[in-house]
Amino acid sequence: MADDFLRLIHLPQAVELLLGSLPDVDDEVETVSSEEAHGRVLARDLVAPEDLPGFERSTMDGYAVRAADTFGAGEGLPAYLEVVGEVLMGRPADMRVVRGQAVRISTGGVMPAGADAVVMVENTELSGNTVELVKGVAPGDNVLRPDEDVARGSLLFEKGLVLGPPQIGALAGLGIDRVDVFRIPVVGVMSTGDEIVPPGQVPGPGQVRDVNSAALVAAVRQAGCEARAYGITGDDFDRLLTTSAQALSDCDAVIISGGSSAGVRDMTAGVLAAMGRPGVLAHGIYLKPGKPTLIAVCDGKPALGFPGNPASALAVFRELMVPLLRKLKGEAPGPGTGVPRKVEALMDRSVSSAAGRLELVPVSLHLEGDGLIASPILGKSNLIGTLARARGQVRVPIGVEGLEQGQSVDVELLE
């Protein structure tokens, strides 16, 4: 079938179509221990259950004093106070500071009653029971109020936040040992095509091993989701439909990685149309690599027909599937969401680009002097050799004609 008969759409439209078709994940919540919550997405706003530090606390090593006793103190006119005790770490401060007195205190120690500031040890000199202060302090200096770190009832984290090391630490600090997170989405992956054999099998004449199942399973895991592999179906409509329908029933989304021929793509389109409503929304994307991508939604679940070429399949995964999975995971979009790691490099040759489509040019990278050089990887197909050599890609937006040799480009790192 020639492409003229197919419905092609632009990438942002494809993303929007799919995101718009997704069900609300709000009721897909599970409770996990905070220790296991790393990488999970918060399913409810999290409000601080208590004040932190919970007591008036010194932020310096030094002496807890009444600030009034230090007013005007300086190198030329030191103040002298009587040291009447020491606050031990992790213990209550069982003393009271009255006029003319000071108490030894460490960073993190409880402020003793009567004291309202801490003089840093660097500004003191101890001699017997007397401490000399060469700098004055104001009330509150070097002291943390009981709710100054975190106030009870304040919003700590919003729903949709991914819990990373800082958040896991904060949960521990507040004694929150269990947390509500969204369920991890499951993505079903299968390959189709009469020429495809499992990686463990020696290919016969005209056969090739299944690259995409392994690559896409790894990509799904890297995106923080669970992958389920459904193997290879030959070019048999009924078998593909049965397997796909099973995958769609088991999973939150399905990727059918196509054989390379147009015939298989047509068959996959038929299967996607038969799996549920509304069915196939588009037959391709104005994207290179990745044009022959089938976009379907079947009864509220996304089902995608991916190109057979491995580099194309992974490109479509990154561009289309990653935003989709982010939404399925319940991630709230925020500043920086989806921004890739980038390096600046100079193109070592020109690349032309067809108008009317977004092009992702795979490049290898190497250092030359202090700068990076990006070499476009050209070839007849986006096969394994491209996968092996590409360390980055350069985005050539629609309307830009290509990249010039010597041009400085932002290279998105592929990982």
Place this chain on the structure above:
Amino acid sequence: MADDFLRLIHLPQAVELLLGSLPDVDDEVETVSSEEAHGRVLARDLVAPEDLPGFERSTMDGYAVRAADTFGAGEGLPAYLEVVGEVLMGRPADMRVVRGQAVRISTGGVMPAGADAVVMVENTELSGNTVELVKGVAPGDNVLRPDEDVARGSLLFEKGLVLGPPQIGALAGLGIDRVDVFRIPVVGVMSTGDEIVPPGQVPGPGQVRDVNSAALVAAVRQAGCEARAYGITGDDFDRLLTTSAQALSDCDAVIISGGSSAGVRDMTAGVLAAMGRPGVLAHGIYLKPGKPTLIAVCDGKPALGFPGNPASALAVFRELMVPLLRKLKGEAPGPGTGVPRKVEALMDRSVSSAAGRLELVPVSLHLEGDGLIASPILGKSNLIGTLARARGQVRVPIGVEGLEQGQSVDVELLE
């Protein structure tokens, strides 16, 4: 102890000192199945064991022909060939193309003997047994040679490469089912300080929960390493030494997360000195947050005394520990190694920075119109509130005095 008596070093020097002290990981190799190799680091150069695709292959849907039969063909003067068969996907091509003949072929099909090019289906019109070609082809057009994707014996991946989805796919495509990778490094994490209690315990007066163990365990895992938690030791030299020595014996690196007081730091320094040679190399870094970091190497293993403040501890982890772990994992440094994800934003207020140290200013981020605004998070301490709100950091290098309100900055995303 005042800082004047301590040895402070710059961050790059600290990284270099630690990296230089590490043992060679070359003999720390294990063999894993390719399916489980995702995220692992390749321990040997990987050479392609066979040619791919391994047969002469069409890269288009169309007709396999003798290019000579199409010379000069065009819209005005089409060439006509007799269609004598079809190559089925995944099957050998059991026919021969002689002068005046063509064979139907799909993308990925085996080229039949006699044919040396493929005419794309878009440039043909079939009528009965005769195909009309409106465009000529040259020998080799739309055909992939047997070793054109990957040539047997060629270097596919170099030692030290992290195996991501593209590499996992390539391994599958080549039928490589097991792969040699470096052992995953183990990092021991412990907290010290008389005021620290486990997260599950209600803190008494003057006590706080252990934030750093949970945060650092998560950070170690995020860095692709294994974390082992050794709990909390109080401010007791012998107990800390016993636990630390055990951790150092079990693990490839140890982090002792300090109590907040100078006394605990001194004790930790003593323990690090007693654990092995050469012992403590530096007592701090010209870095904010993160200055009070103890850097030691004990009998070939790095041992670090981290600041007690959680945001400081995580900053030191990112700046110092992540490069160290990358080397312990056997990762070969390459273009883009260690480059963080970044967004551009405008500072919504000025921040001054002390000369002579690298400063990492934590910021929260929000959208205003089309642009991002970065708000520096200021406060007395790098406590839990800072952790909770910071979504990024702005790097103020040594020698730069600060950031101006309205200045455009690169914000490194914290995750």
